[in-house]
Amino acid sequence: MSTLAQSKSDLERASTAQKVADMLRERVLDGELEPGLRLSEEAIGGALGVSRNTLREAFRLLTRDRILVHEHSRGVFVRRPTSEDVCDLYAARRVIEGGSLRLWNDVTEAQREAVRAPVRQAVARAEKNDFSKTGSANIQFHRGIVGLAGSVRLSDESDRLFAELMLAFRVAREVDAFHRTYLPWNRRIVELLNKGTVDEAVGQLDEYFDAAEQDLASRLTAD
Amino acid sequence: MSTLAQSKSDLERASTAQKVADMLRERVLDGELEPGLRLSEEAIGGALGVSRNTLREAFRLLTRDRILVHEHSRGVFVRRPTSEDVCDLYAARRVIEGGSLRLWNDVTEAQREAVRAPVRQAVARAEKNDFSKTGSANIQFHRGIVGLAGSVRLSDESDRLFAELMLAFRVAREVDAFHRTYLPWNRRIVELLNKGTVDEAVGQLDEYFDAAEQDLASRLTAD
DNA sequence: ATCGTAGAATCGTTCAACAATCCCACAAAA
DNA sequence: TTTTGTGGGATTGTTGAACGATTCTACGAT
Incomplete structure (x- = not known):
C-alpha cells in the first residue's frame, strides 16, 4: 500500500x-x-x-x-534575513515548539520517538567525531517536536521557518557550527522528557531559543 | 508619518x-x-x-x-474543508493560541488591550441585540491573542487558519450563529486574564477549542 | 559631490498557439 | 445491469513573442 x-x-x-x-x-x-x-x-x-x-x-x-x-x-x-527576521522567527518558534512540547504526555509513542531518535543519532555520530549530518539532525529534532501537535499545517509552517533560519545561518556564515553547539541542549531536553518533567524540558527549550537567537542576531547585525 | x-x-x-x-x-x-x-x-x-x-x-x-x-x-x-481539516486547524490553533496566551504577563499593555477590546465591543453590541459584527469581533479577539507572541509570521499564518475556518463555517452553513455561541467563552477568558490567572484562561481556551471543534466537525461529517 | 536626464535592461502583462490531460457520453462486452 | 474501452470536446500546461511601464546605470551639468 x-x-x-x-x-x-x-x-x-x-x-x-x-x-x-x-x-x-x-x-x-x-x-x-x-x-x-x-x-x-x-x-x-x-x-x-x-x-x-x-x-x-x-x-x-x-x-x-x-x-x-x-x-x-x-x-x-x-531572501536575506535580518536580525529583525531572526527575532520574529524565534518568537514564532517559541510559541509553536513550546506549545507542542507541552503535549508530550498526550501523544503516541511513535511521535515521541520522532523527537528522541534524531538526538540519539547525532550523539552517536558526535562521539565518533562525525559532524557531517549534525545540521539536518538538529532540524529533525525540532520537526519532531512540532510533530507532537499532529497538525500538518503547523508542521508545514515550521518547515518554512526552518528554511528561513537556514538562510540566516548562511548569512552569518555559521551553518554547521551552529547546530553542533546546541546538540548538548537537545540531549538535555530529551533526558528531561524521558524523566517525565515536561515543564523543565520546556524551560530548557526556551533557554535554547534565547541563546540561539541572541547568538544568531548578533552575527547578523555585526555583518 | x-x-x-x-x-x-x-x-x-x-x-x-x-x-x-x-x-x-x-x-x-x-x-x-x-x-x-x-x-x-x-x-x-x-x-x-x-x-x-x-x-x-x-x-x-x-x-x-x-x-x-x-x-x-x-x-x-x-477550498472545501473536511472534518479532517477542521481537526488539523484546531490542533494548530490550540498550540499557537495557547502558547501565545501564556505570554500574557510578558507583553505590552497595548497588546493586552488588543485582546480585551474586541470582546468588550461584542458584549456591548450583544446587549443591544446587535449581532451584526459578532463574527469579525470573534476573529479580532483571537487575532489579538496570537498578536501577544509578537511575530508577524505567526499572525499571518493564523490569518490563513482563520480564513480556512471561515470556509468551514460556510460549508456548515453556520457563519454568524457560530461566533455568537462562543462569545460568553471569550468574555470568561478575558475576565480570568484580568484576574491574573493565566493558566485558568488557557484552560478555558482549550475547552472552547474542544467544543468548537466538535461542533463544527460534526456539522461537516453530517453534511 | 550632488542632481538630473537619456538610454539600456528588466519586469508586468497580454495574446496566440499547441501539446498534454481530463471529462463526458456512447458503444461494446461480460 | 454493470463494467470496460474509446472516441471527441473542453480545459489546463507551457511556450514564445511582443510592448508598455518601471527600474537601473552611466554620463554629463550644476
Whole structure:
C-alpha cells in the first residue's frame, strides 16, 4: 500500500514549475545561490530551458515558502534575513515548539520517538567525531517536536521557518557550527522528557531559543 | 508619518494579479463563490478582463493562503474543508493560541488591550441585540491573542487558519450563529486574564477549542 | 559631490498557439 | 445491469513573442 501511495505522489509531481521550484530551493538551501542574490527571469529561464511564465510560477511557489522575496518591478531575490527576521522567527518558534512540547504526555509513542531518535543519532555520530549530518539532525529534532501537535499545517509552517533560519545561518556564515553547539541542549531536553518533567524540558527549550537567537542576531547585525 | 507609510503601501499595491486576488478572496469569504466551486480560467479571466497568465498568478497567491486548492491539469477550486481539516486547524490553533496566551504577563499593555477590546465591543453590541459584527469581533479577539507572541509570521499564518475556518463555517452553513455561541467563552477568558490567572484562561481556551471543534466537525461529517 | 536626464535592461502583462490531460457520453462486452 | 474501452470536446500546461511601464546605470551639468 505504501508503494501505491509512493507512486501516486510521484505521478502528482508532474508540473514543470514545481520541478523548477524544487531545483531552485535546493540550490538556495545548499548555498549555491547566496542570500540577497537577484534571480533574473531571462538568465535562469534560459539556463533551465523553461519559459518566463513558467519560471514566474516557480518563483511564486518559492516566495510562498519565504525562500525568495518578490519586489514589484524589481524582480525576485534570495531572501536575506535580518536580525529583525531572526527575532520574529524565534518568537514564532517559541510559541509553536513550546506549545507542542507541552503535549508530550498526550501523544503516541511513535511521535515521541520522532523527537528522541534524531538526538540519539547525532550523539552517536558526535562521539565518533562525525559532524557531517549534525545540521539536518538538529532540524529533525525540532520537526519532531512540532510533530507532537499532529497538525500538518503547523508542521508545514515550521518547515518554512526552518528554511528561513537556514538562510540566516548562511548569512552569518555559521551553518554547521551552529547546530553542533546546541546538540548538548537537545540531549538535555530529551533526558528531561524521558524523566517525565515536561515543564523543565520546556524551560530548557526556551533557554535554547534565547541563546540561539541572541547568538544568531548578533552575527547578523555585526555583518 | 503614518500617512507616508499609508501612501507607500498604496503604491506597492500595484500588481494586477494582487488586485485580482484580493477581489477573489473577498468574493470567496463573502460566500459568493461557494466552497468546492471550480474557477475556470477562461470564464473568470474574461469576466475580469485579465489574461490567463495574470489570473493564474492570482490563483497562486490565493492557493498560498489556502483559500483555493490547485489540482494538476484539473484547475483550481474554492477550498472545501473536511472534518479532517477542521481537526488539523484546531490542533494548530490550540498550540499557537495557547502558547501565545501564556505570554500574557510578558507583553505590552497595548497588546493586552488588543485582546480585551474586541470582546468588550461584542458584549456591548450583544446587549443591544446587535449581532451584526459578532463574527469579525470573534476573529479580532483571537487575532489579538496570537498578536501577544509578537511575530508577524505567526499572525499571518493564523490569518490563513482563520480564513480556512471561515470556509468551514460556510460549508456548515453556520457563519454568524457560530461566533455568537462562543462569545460568553471569550468574555470568561478575558475576565480570568484580568484576574491574573493565566493558566485558568488557557484552560478555558482549550475547552472552547474542544467544543468548537466538535461542533463544527460534526456539522461537516453530517453534511 | 550632488542632481538630473537619456538610454539600456528588466519586469508586468497580454495574446496566440499547441501539446498534454481530463471529462463526458456512447458503444461494446461480460 | 454493470463494467470496460474509446472516441471527441473542453480545459489546463507551457511556450514564445511582443510592448508598455518601471527600474537601473552611466554620463554629463550644476
